[in-house]
Amino acid sequence: MFLGCSKLINVAVPGTIDERAINTKRVLNPWERNENHTLCLNSAKAVGCTVVNIGTQDFIEGRRHLVLGVISQIIKIQLLADLNLKKTPQLVELVDDSKDVEELMSLPPEKILLRMQRLYAHLLNVLAPEHSKPSALAAKNTLEREQRMGSQPKSRYRSLKTSPDDAIISREERAFRFWINSLGHSTYINNVFEDLRNGWALLESLDKISPGIVNWKIANKPPIKMPFRKVENCNQVVKIGKQLKFSLVNIAGNDIVQGNKKLILAYLWQLMRQQTGSQSCMKSFKDKSLSDGIFFLELLSSVQPRVVNWSLVTKGVTDEEKKMNASYIISIARKLGCSIFLLPEDITEVNQKMILTLTASIMYWFLKQPVEDRPSAISDSESSSQLETISNSTLDDSASESSMEENGNL
Template sequence: MGNNVLSRVREYEEEHHLSRSVSTRYINQVIRQPYGYPRQVGSLVYVNRRLLNYAHEFSAASQLYFAGLGFGRTQSLPALNRCVSPLRSMSFECLLHALRDERDAIQKKTFTKWVNKHLKKAGRNVRDLFEDLRDGHNLLSLLEVLSGEILPRERGRMRFHAIQNVETALRFLRYKEIKLVNIRGEDIVDGNPKLTLGLIWTIILHFQISDIVVGQEDVSAKDALLRWAQKTTHRYPNVRVQDFTQSWRDGLAFNAIIHRNRPDLLDWKQVERMRVRERIEMAFHVMEREYGVTRLLDPEDVDTPEPDEKSIITYVSQLYDVFPEPPHGHPLFDVEGQKKVQQFRELATSLHQWIREQTTIMQDRNFPNTLIEMKRLAETSQRFRVEDVPPRLHEKERITHIFRDVERYLRDSGETMDRDLYPDNLDRNWNQLMMLHQERDQMIRDEIARLEKLQRLAEKVHQEAKTTDSKLDDIEAWIEDEAKRVDHLHPRDAKNNCDKIEKELQRTEEVIKTMFNDVQVLRDNR
C-alpha cells in the first residue's frame, strides 16, 4: 500500500515539476543502518522536508501518502513527528550533505564539459574531472589552449612527474597574477574533489569571465555579467534576474536573452506556455544549434531547489560571448515605435558621425605652404559652406521633428539611447562645428593674403635680380673699357671716371642689400 502511494506521490511531483533535492533512497539507507527503521520512515522524513519547502504544492500528495500509511488527515503531522522526532537532527544533516553532493555533482559535470570544450582544440578529452587532471597533462593542455602559450611538461608517469606538471600549471597561473587559495600540486594529483573544482573555477573566472564589462563602472566580472543579464532581459514578463541561482530556475531568463537578440528563433508566447524543463531544453538546444554554445547544463541541473551558482555563471558567460550588447528596441513592444526609434537612431548617428569628422577637419590648422594648394583649400571650404551644410541642416531639423515621437516612446518603454544623439547635443555640436568652420575659413583667407604678398615680393626680388645682374654686366664692361684707355687719359679724367664707376657700384650694392632683406623675409615666412 505504502509503495503504491509513494508512486502516486512521485507522479504528482512530476506533474507539478517538483524537483527532489534529496533522494528517498539515500535517506532510507542512512536511517536504516544505525536505527533499523523501516523504509517508510525514510519516506516520511522526505515528506516532512518537502512539506517545509512546498507546503502549498504538496498538500494533496502528502494527504495521499499519509492516507496510505494509515494516518488520518488530522493525525498526519503529529504522527509524523512521533515517528521521526529521534531522527530530526540526523536527517537535517543528511539533507545538507545531500544538497552539497548534488551541487558538487552538477558543478563537476558543468566544469567537465567546459574543460572538454577547450581541450578538444588540443585533441584531448576528460571523462572524470577528478581523475583525468591528476597527471597534469590535461591541465597544462587546457592552459595552453586558453593562453596560446606553450608550457613545459614532464613525460614520466611517476607521482613526482605528475606533481611537477601540476606545479608548472599553478606557477603559470600565479605568473598571470591569478590568486590561488590553498591549492597545492599534491591536492590535484590526489584527486581532491573540492580543490579540483576550486582550481577549475579559478581558471574559468580568469579566462572566461574576467573580461566582461558593462558600462564604465568599476564592478566585478560577476556583477557586470549580472547587469548585462538584467539589461538584456529588461521588461520581459515574469523575468527578474537578481542572482545566478533562483532567477534562472524556470528557464525564462535563458529564453529572454535569446528572444531579445534573435526574436526570429523563438515564439515568446509559446515559451511561456511550455513546462519548465521544456523551455530550458529549448534555450539550450537553440543556442547549441545556432551558435555552437556548449550545453554545459541539463534542464534538471537548473530546475532544482538550489541551482549551482558557478555552473549558471559559466553557462551565462557563454551567452554573453555571443550577445555582448542587446540590440536597441524591444521585440515585445510597439513595433511602429521601434521603427521610428531605429529611423531616428540611423539619422542621428549619421549626422553625429559627420559632425565629428568635420569637426576634426575644422580643428586642423596645419595648412599647406603653397598658394595653389591654399586656394584649393579655400574652394573646399566654400564648397562645404554652400553644398554640404544646407542638406545636413535640413537633416538636423528632420531629426528634431522625429525625436518628438521617439521621446515619448523612450519614456514609456524605458529604453535608453546614447545622449550624444539627442537633438540638444546635436545642436551644441553643430554650433561648435559652424564656429570652427568660420574661424578656419577666415584663417584660410588670411593665409592666402599672406602667401599672395610673399609671392609679389618674390616676383619683385626676381625682377630686381635680373635687372641688377644686367647692371653688373654693364659696369664690368665699363671697367674693362676704362682700363684700356686709362694710359691715354689725363689723371684728373681717369679719377672722374673711377668715381662714376664707384657711385654706380654703390647704387647697385644698395639694391642687392634690399634684395637680401626681401629674400630673408621670404625665408622666414615660408
C-alpha cells in the first residue's frame, strides 16, 4: 500500500518523494514501517492533500475509507494540475474582459472544467454540427449536459498540454498554498493571491495557529458580495497580526483585499514562522555553503542518528549533486514527521526564509520527543550544547524585518 501511494504521489507531483529515503528492506521492523507511512502522509500533505485526523496507524491497519480518501485527493490533484491560467494561458478564452479574468483566476479547477464543458458544447455545435446535439446546449443541469454530450466522439476532445512553470508562480506562493491547505480548515486555497482577499481563510488559519484569537462575532463568512465586508475581515487579520508581534509596517486590510502580492507573502511568512514556533534561529541563512545540504543532513543526523544513510549523500560540488542532497533532505525530514513545504531549489539557492522554516521544523520535531526517546547516540551534554548553540544564535532579523518594511513601503 505504501509503495503504491508513494508512486502515485510522485506521478501527481514529480520529485516529491526521494526514493532513497524509503526503507526498502525485505522485512521491515515496526519503526521502519512507521517511518515509511509518515513519509507518505507528510508528502501527501505537502502536495495539497487534506490529511486531518489521518495517521500512520490508519494506513498500517488498512482503513479503507481513510486510505481511499487520501488516494482520491492525490488523483484529483494530478488530473486538475493544469487547470489554471498560469499553466494553461489558453483558458483566458473562457472569458470576455479583464474583470472576468480576475474572477476566473479565483475559481477552483472543478468550476473551470465546467466552463470548458459549456464552451466545448457551443464550439462543437459550430465546428462539427454533425457530431453535436442541440439538446446539450439547452440542458440546464450539468449532469444532464454531460450525458447528452457523452455519445459524441472522444476524438474531438483535445487535452491540455502542460506548459513550463510560469515565472509568475513563485515557489513561496506554492509553499504557502500547500501549507494553508494542510491546516485542515474549511476553505481550500487554489490561488493564494485571489482566495485570501476576503480575509476568511486567513482568519481560519490564525484560529488554527492561535485558537481563540479570532473574534468570530465580527467576522464575515463567504460568500461576501460587499467589498467593505472583506475589508472588515482583513482589518481583523492585520490587528491580530500586530497582537502576535508581526512586522506589519504600512500593511492595512485593504492591501490584502486588493491582492498586493508582496504584502500578502510577507504576512504569510510571519504566520508560518509563528506556527512552526521558530523563535530560535541560526546566526545567518545567507551563507552560500548551505547550498550543498551537508549542514542540514548533519542536523537531521544529530536529532535522529540512524535516519541518514550517508552512503547516499553526495559531496554537493555540482548543481546536480546539490539538488540530489536537497531532495534527500526534504524526504528525510518528512520521514521523521516534519511538516515542510519547500522545494529542493529553496535549499540549493539558499532561500533564507524557506530554510528557516526547515530548520525550525526539524528542531521543533526534536523538542517534542520525550526525553527517554531522544537518540542515545548523543549524550545529554552534547544534545544540550547543540540546542543551546542553535537557541542562542540569532537570525539576521534586522535584514528580515527591513525586507518586510521595504515590502510594506512598496
